[in-house]
Amino acid sequence: MYHAIVFLPLLGFLVAGIFGRVIGARPSEIVTTSFLMIAAVLSWVALFDVGFGDGATTVVVGNWMISGDLAVDWAFRIDTLTAVMLVVVNTVSALVHLYSIGYMHEDPSRSRFFAYLSLFTFAMLMLVTSDNLVQMFFGWEGVGLASYLLIGFWYQKESANAAAMKAFIVNRVGDFGFALGIFLVFYIFGSTSFDVIFPQVEAFVAGTAQPDFVFLGLDAQGTLTLACLLLFMGAMGKSAQFLLHTWLPDAMEGPTPVSALIHAATMVTAGVFLVARMSPLFEFAPTALVFVTFVGALTAFFAATVGLVQNDIKRVIAYSTCSQLGYMFVALGVGAYGAGIFHLFTHAFFKALLFLGAGSVIHAMHHEQDIRNMGGLRKAIPFTMLMMVIGTIALTGFPFTAGYYSKDAIIEAAYASNAGMADFAFVATVVAALMTSFYSWRLFFLTFAGAPRWGGHGAHPTHEGVEHDEHDRDLEPSQAAAHEQGDHGQGDHGHGDHKPHESPIVMLVPLLLLAIGALVVGFLFKNAFIGYGHAEFWKDSLYTRPDNTILDDLHHVPVWVVWSPFVMMLAGFGLAYWMYIRDTAVPARLAQSQPLIYRFLLNKWYFDELYEVIFVRPAKWIGRLFWRQGDGRIIDGFGPDGVSARVLDATSWVVRLQTGYIYHYAFAMLLGVAAMVTWYLLTGAS
Numbered sequence: 001m002y003h004a005i006v007f008l009p010l011l012g013f014l015v016a017g018i019f020g021r022v023i024g025a026r027p028s029e030i031v032t033t034s035f036l037m038i039a040a041v042l043s044w045v046a047l048f049d050v051g052f053g054d055g056a057t058t059v060v061v062g063n064w065m066i067s068g069d070l071a072v073d074w075a076f077r078i079d080t081l082t083a084v085m086l087v088v089v090n091t092v093s094a095l096v097h098l099y100s101i102g103y104m105h106e107d108p109s110r111s112r113f114f115a116y117l118s119l120f121t122f123a124m125l126m127l128v129t130s131d132n133l134v135q136m137f138f139g140w141e142g143v144g145l146a147s148y149l150l151i152g153f154w155y156q157k158e159s160a161n162a163a164a165m166k167a168f169i170v171n172r173v174g175d176f177g178f179a180l181g182i183f184l185v186f187y188i189f190g191s192t193s194f195d196v197i198f199p200q201v202e203a204f205v206a207g208t209a210q211p212d213f214v215f216l217g218l219d220a221q222g223t224l225t226l227a228c229l230l231l232f233m234g235a236m237g238k239s240a241q242f243l244l245h246t247w248l249p250d251a252m253e254g255p256t257p258v259s260a261l262i263h264a265a266t267m268v269t270a271g272v273f274l275v276a277r278m279s280p281l282f283e284f285a286p287t288a289l290v291f292v293t294f295v296g297a298l299t300a301f302f303a304a305t306v307g308l309v310q311n312d313i314k315r316v317i318a319y320s321t322c323s324q325l326g327y328m329f330v331a332l333g334v335g336a337y338g339a340g341i342f343h344l345f346t347h348a349f350f351k352a353l354l355f356l357g358a359g360s361v362i363h364a365m366h367h368e369q370d371i372r373n374m375g376g377l378r379k380a381i382p383f384t385m386l387m388m389v390i391g392t393i394a395l396t397g398f399p400f401t402a403g404y405y406s407k408d409a410i411i412e413a414a415y416a417s418n419a420g421m422a423d424f425a426f427v428a429t430v431v432a433a434l435m436t437s438f439y440s441w442r443l444f445f446l447t448f449a450g451a452p453r454w455g456g457h458g459a460h461p462t463h464e465g466v467e468h469d470e471h472d473r474d475l476e477p478s479q480a481a482a483h484e485q486g487d488h489g490q491g492d493h494g495h496g497d498h499k500p501h502e503s504p505i506v507m508l509v510p511l512l513l514l515a516i517g518a519l520v521v522g523f524l525f526k527n528a529f530i531g532y533g534h535a536e537f538w539k540d541s542l543y544t545r546p547d548n549t550i551l552d553d554l555h556h557v558p559v560w561v562v563w564s565p566f567v568m569m570l571a572g573f574g575l576a577y578w579m580y581i582r583d584t585a586v587p588a589r590l591a592q593s594q595p596l597i598y599r600f601l602l603n604k605w606y607f608d609e610l611y612e613v614i615f616v617r618p619a620k621w622i623g624r625l626f627w628r629q630g631d632g633r634i635i636d637g638f639g640p641d642g643v644s645a646r647v648l649d650a651t652s653w654v655v656r657l658q659t660g661y662i663y664h665y666a667f668a669m670l671l672g673v674a675a676m677v678t679w680y681l682l683t684g685a686s
Contacts, residue, residue, distance in 0.1 A: 174237015296329025437572025
């Protein structure tokens, strides 16, 4: 069964990738989607077999490599954590495949697209089933490659190429730290296999395994902390945490199904999975956990502030993803690993629902993504609107939806924890809950409520992936805010030939299934993930020290803590309703009165501009210096080009002797004879 779960997506990739042009687009869609459906069903079977049974096992595929002391097997580590990730990856991927049949039906390169989707899924499965750090790194780099291919799928667009390269390069920064972390773990424990590493950690920290251990001046505790921080650096890149987050919004250049698959449910959760998998190391590195908590809380707050004023429907949801990933790291940082993975599990359903719902809106609006050019869509696409309502209430934590159980548990865990930065994390996550509710309902109201602002849509469509806020940076804040309200007339874009329309059934069925998940998975699984049955469910897949009782403590927090996320959710809804339904002039007045804050948030805290000045321009300058001066002038100038130039200089004089005239040659011969006679006479005389 586990061979089928992992290798069916790979088989789909090979069929669509190699034979796609031969068999055609429709067979490629059917084959890849069918394989993913089978893998998804088997993943649910695995979850109940492992999580609620005793089916945990290790499946050895074969020996991968042996080099000195390094022995690496290709093996599937099947435990509850793996089973949960299998369900998330394969369920969302299968529904995205099905959705893409309708969304990409006009694209001539559909076979390539479905091949890339299946390749990504296989790489992600390799990551989550890994039995050692080398195999995990293989899957880690595989999803990076597949995301590069999918983000830049429309490679004819310069912006798509730039976004793909940005994602690839920023992730390389994190991956470098991850690789160093793997090296250090191998140096400490002599292996990359989890079964070898985890049992040694406690003895290593206590100093009984390797007495007097010193590395770069650090003792055993400091070295383990350094290893955990390096591993977390990789997680920061993949999961778009603060400072390494800039690639995620630009990744919206890819088709919307890519956004749902990679940036909602799977690739961006790889970092969360990494920290959870390495919980036996992090539990003995409390300083590293404090840093994880701090970064997660800061990311949750930062991304929520930027989401308040974004106008691209996909970028709002992208920053929401970034913020929710911050919540997950807060849970991991305070030791509530079960709560973090629970939010990862529930978030996959409602965030994929929101992304695919946004894709349905974009499809209805003929590739328009600017929510300022929408409005009044509730009558045109009522089913999509209902799905977006469900996704929004689940994200904002409406009672009894998925987000209500998982997100609130993280906030309660942050309050209950005595770890460093826990108080900061509690305040940041509560405030972020208010902003999450506000920007989520702002998106909904601007898209579906009010009067239509798309009366002339069609003459100048805004194609998917185009940055809509660029021109706002040249406007005064009052002008930009007025633009936010759609203040450009009913017929501003030209003729009104195109009317919004509901998506085909093949796109709506995945929305319905995800909506059901967004409503019920929180209630159904809360006891297993974070309730009193969590120990029997997680078994040994998540390690906690005996003094870590956070999953029990979060159920005993004060009532005001329990109600605080709900109050913030209502406040955010009320604020959005007042500003975008009752008094639509408020945003413009706010932007006029607070121009610096408005522009600061609109430009995403100016991180892209800062990185351009600090990193990009110096790197380009150094590159040009080495290219033109080092390579061109010095190496080529004194090397191959210099030698060849001197040879040409010397031979140019020799060539002049070869004139082709007989009398020149006779004269040269005469000179030669004279020289020989002279030499003979001189030597004979002496």
